[in-house]
Amino acid sequence: MNTSNQLKMTVYSALFVALISIGAFIAIPIGPVPIVLQNMFVLLAAILLGPVWGITCIGVYLLIGLAGLPVFAGGTSGIGKLFGPTGGYLLGYLPAVFVTAAISKGLGKKLSGDIIAMIVGSLIVYAVGVPWLKVVTSMTYTKALTVGMYPFIPGDGIKIIAAAYIAKSIRPIIKL
Amino acid sequence: MQPKTADHKSDQTPDKAPGNIIDIQAVSYTYPDGFQGIKDITLSVCKKEFILLAGKNGSGKTTLLRHLNGLVLPDSGQILVNGKKINDHLIATRKTVGMVFQDADAQIVGDTVFDEVAFGLENLKFERALIIKKVTQVLEELNLYDLKDRNPRALSGGEKRKLAIAGVLVMDPDIIVFDEPFSNLDYPGAIGVLSTIVKLNRTGHTIIIATHDIETVISHASRIIIMADGKIQQDGDPKILMPMLESYGIREPCSSKLGFGIQPWH
Amino acid sequence: MALIPFAFRPGKSALHLLDARLKFFLICLVSTSMLSASFVPCLIYSLLLILFFNLARIKVFQLLISMKFFLLLLGFIFLARCFSTPGDTLISAYGISISRLGVTTGFLVAFKFLLVMMTGLLFSGTTRPAQVKGAVQWFLRPIPFLPEKRVAVMISLSLAFMPIILKQNQKVADAQAARCGNLEKNPVKKIIRMVLPLLKKIFLCADNIILAMESRCYTEDRTDPEFQPSGKEPSFLLGSLILAFVFIVL
Ligand SMILES: Nc1ncnc2c1ncn2[C@@H]1O[C@H](COP(=O)(O)OP(=O)(O)O)[C@@H](O)[C@H]1O
Numbered sequence: 001m002n003t004s005n006q007l008k009m010t011v012y013s014a015l016f017v018a019l020i021s022i023g024a025f026i027a028i029p030i031g032p033v034p035i036v037l038q039n040m041f042v043l044l045a046a047i048l049l050g051p052v053w054g055i056t057c058i059g060v061y062l063l064i065g066l067a068g069l070p071v072f073a074g075g076t077s078g079i080g081k082l083f084g085p086t087g088g089y090l091l092g093y094l095p096a097v098f099v100t101a102a103i104s105k106g107l108g109k110k111l112s113g114d115i116i117a118m119i120v121g122s123l124i125v126y127a128v129g130v131p132w133l134k135v136v137t138s139m140t141y142t143k144a145l146t147v148g149m150y151p152f153i154p155g156d157g158i159k160i161i162a163a164a165y166i167a168k169s170i171r172p173i174i175k176l
Numbered sequence: 177m178q179p180k181t182a183d184h185k186s187d188q189t190p191d192k193a194p195g196n197i198i199d200i201q202a203v204s205y206t207y208p209d210g211f212q213g214i215k216d217i218t219l220s221v222c223k224k225e226f227i228l229l230a231g232k233n234g235s236g237k238t239t240l241l242r243h244l245n246g247l248v249l250p251d252s253g254q255i256l257v258n259g260k261k262i263n264d265h266l267i268a269t270r271k272t273v274g275m276v277f278q279d280a281d282a283q284i285v286g287d288t289v290f291d292e293v294a295f296g297l298e299n300l301k302f303e304r305a306l307i308i309k310k311v312t313q314v315l316e317e318l319n320l321y322d323l324k325d326r327n328p329r330a331l332s333g334g335e336k337r338k339l340a341i342a343g344v345l346v347m348d349p350d351i352i353v354f355d356e357p358f359s360n361l362d363y364p365g366a367i368g369v370l371s372t373i374v375k376l377n378r379t380g381h382t383i384i385i386a387t388h389d390i391e392t393v394i395s396h397a398s399r400i401i402i403m404a405d406g407k408i409q410q411d412g413d414p415k416i417l418m419p420m421l422e423s424y425g426i427r428e429p430c431s432s433k434l435g436f437g438i439q440p441w442h
Numbered sequence: 443m444a445l446i447p448f449a450f451r452p453g454k455s456a457l458h459l460l461d462a463r464l465k466f467f468l469i470c471l472v473s474t475s476m477l478s479a480s481f482v483p484c485l486i487y488s489l490l491l492i493l494f495f496n497l498a499r500i501k502v503f504q505l506l507i508s509m510k511f512f513l514l515l516l517g518f519i520f521l522a523r524c525f526s527t528p529g530d531t532l533i534s535a536y537g538i539s540i541s542r543l544g545v546t547t548g549f550l551v552a553f554k555f556l557l558v559m560m561t562g563l564l565f566s567g568t569t570r571p572a573q574v575k576g577a578v579q580w581f582l583r584p585i586p587f588l589p590e591k592r593v594a595v596m597i598s599l600s601l602a603f604m605p606i607i608l609k610q611n612q613k614v615a616d617a618q619a620a621r622c623g624n625l626e627k628n629p630v631k632k633i634i635r636m637v638l639p640l641l642k643k644i645f646l647c648a649d650n651i652i653l654a655m656e657s658r659c660y661t662e663d664r665t666d667p668e669f670q671p672s673g674k675e676p677s678f679l680l681g682s683l684i685l686a687f688v689f690i691v692l
């Protein structure tokens with residue numbers, strides 16, 4: 001990779017670190033509940049940046065949260081949050097981004113492939129987040145699923161479809 | 177095309193003339209989408225000139241300027257800075273040719289005014305103590321020292337533009353290139369930036385300013401180059417070329433139109 | 443200009459001058475040990491926080507107002523705990539009951555969240571961004587295969603992008619409102635209409651930043667940040683250790 005391309009990817013990844021951080025504060029009112037866009041930016045980072053830079057991006061995001069900047073969901077931060085009840089969702093971003101990016105790449109960065117990739121990615125986030133929630137709070141699995149996954153599924157579906165269309169229009173502009 | 181104006185007495189050989197700091201030889205550039213940004217440009221710049229690059233929007237000024245410090249490399253032809261081909265000496269070129277971009281916001285990299293100015297020196301791996309010394313000196317020179325701890329994005333338009341100048345000045349360039357330095361500035365902001373530029377020229381810097389609105393700077397320029405359709409159309413003494421401006425879509429300064437010749441803008 | 447709540451505020455307080463690496467470590471220490479703390483130590487710590495905010499000349503009240511979205515969220519956390527914690531009933535109506543234990547634990551959890559957040563804000567408010575990223579770079583250095591300088595640059599750039607994104611987002615939202623975009627019912631279209639213009643705009647911004655960095659000779663191999671210990675590090679370390687001890691034991 002030449003230095004110029006490396007700089008481009010560094011800047012674009014930093015841009016997504018910022019989007020994911022700010023995503024905790026940007027909400028779009030849909031129906032009675034505002035939808036928070038943080039996890040959509042995580043999925044977009046995966047399909048636009050690819051596996052390696054996607055992971056870097058999430059790693060840096062987790063780092064600045066650890067460093068005390070309130071960028072985790074709801075404006076929180078710190079090691080306590082990362083290892084608290086909802087920390088699993090944050091750590092789940094790492095494998096999720098890698099797998100989403102790899103699938104999207106493998107399926108030729110097409111609309112349908114991206115949607116499949118992002119569905120798998122979202123499931124991975126829950127696959128890490130829900131058991132984590134269960135263990136830390138000693139809930140039952142049924143309860144952990146009812147508070148930690150089911151309510152978010154409709155919103156996730158909407159975000160995945162939107163993200164797929166957004167990626168389709170952004171790719172030719174940024175030439176990735 | 178004759179690259180020299182009448183009042184520059186240096187010799188006419190285009191290649192490595194001692195006074196020439198930039199030599200552009202038959203440079204063309206085509207954008208990836210097939211649009212030809214500049215066409216067969218040949219041009220020499222002498223030390224300490226104050227050049228006004230005029231032309232309406234889309235005439236290729238920005239494209240040409242970006243070639244001067246290697247942000248865009250030509251498809252054909254070559255560019256020499258201080259006699260050296262820029263393709264092979266990118267870092268040296270970027271130290272010699274400082275670039276102040278049009279969008280003042282989009283060139284801010286640092287988190288405070290001080291860090292923003294230090295950015296270039298950090299890239300050149302200067303010692304920290306020397307960085308602090310040089311940055312302090314430049315901030316004082318441009319009257320920005322009191323703002324050193326401020327968030328650069330929260331500055332006024334004029335201050336931001338001065339900060340951008342400080343960011344390249346700290347690297348000791350010989351040439352400073354400005355892309356539309358007065359756009360989006362109010363009158364006092366523009367005056368402040370203009371007097372800074374004029375001062376830089378007096379302290380020996382070669383100045384190249386691209387603008388579609390020449391009124392602000394024309395009285396200081398030693399040479400004007402008019403571009404249209406990616407080509408150089410005219411190159412010479414501002415007083416002589418003034419009446420031709422409107423035919424290239426550039427607004428002629430009022431004073432000249434009214435028959436008063438070139439008047440300083442302030 | 444949209445100012446993010448965790449912007450650096452220049453100053454000369456003891457916290458401002460403290461070595462960023464130590465500050466970073468203390469934040470981790472205090473926020474982790476607080477998780478197991480009971481109410482009284484938390485209360486004492488909150489007074490300490492207010493003291494330090496005052497010393498740093500940061501207005502706590504204004505800060506809280508700028509975080510009202512977060513405070514609302516704390517309210518939800520409190521309510522969720524109230525309803526979901528079993529125990530002897532305090533109030534009961536319409537088949538929902540609130541337990542005494544629920545109210546107290548809910549309050550404590552929300553209070554701790556607030557304290558962790560305020561601790562983070564105190565850190566980011568009193569530490570130059572260059573020093574924050576310097577500290578991160580310093581802690582990452584021993585880890586092999588990790589390009590700590592690139593990470594440091596990414597942190598700095600992402601901090602630069604945040605206010606730009608907030609500002610652009612506001613602009614897009616205003617433009618949508620002006621064109622009655624709010625009436626859009628299809629949620630997918632609604633998201634696309636908000637996010638696509640935002641992304642186009644900020645990627646353009648990113649391209650300009652890339653050019654500006656290249657033109658100033660950007661490389662990853664840059665001068666390292668420098669730390670200047672203020673001499674008060676040992677006392678701050680001791681104080682924080684005592685605090686952590688109190689949090690864990692009491
Ligand atoms: N990235 C690009 N891709 C394709 N065409 C471009 C690009 N940037 C500029 N152009 C085109 O090149 C021409 C010259 O642009 P520019 O150098 O920016 O002109 P000026 O600075 O004089 O306004 C314009 O017609 C513009 O549309």
Ligand SMILES: [Mg+2]
Pocket residue numbers: 234237238239355356
């Ligand atoms: Mg231009």
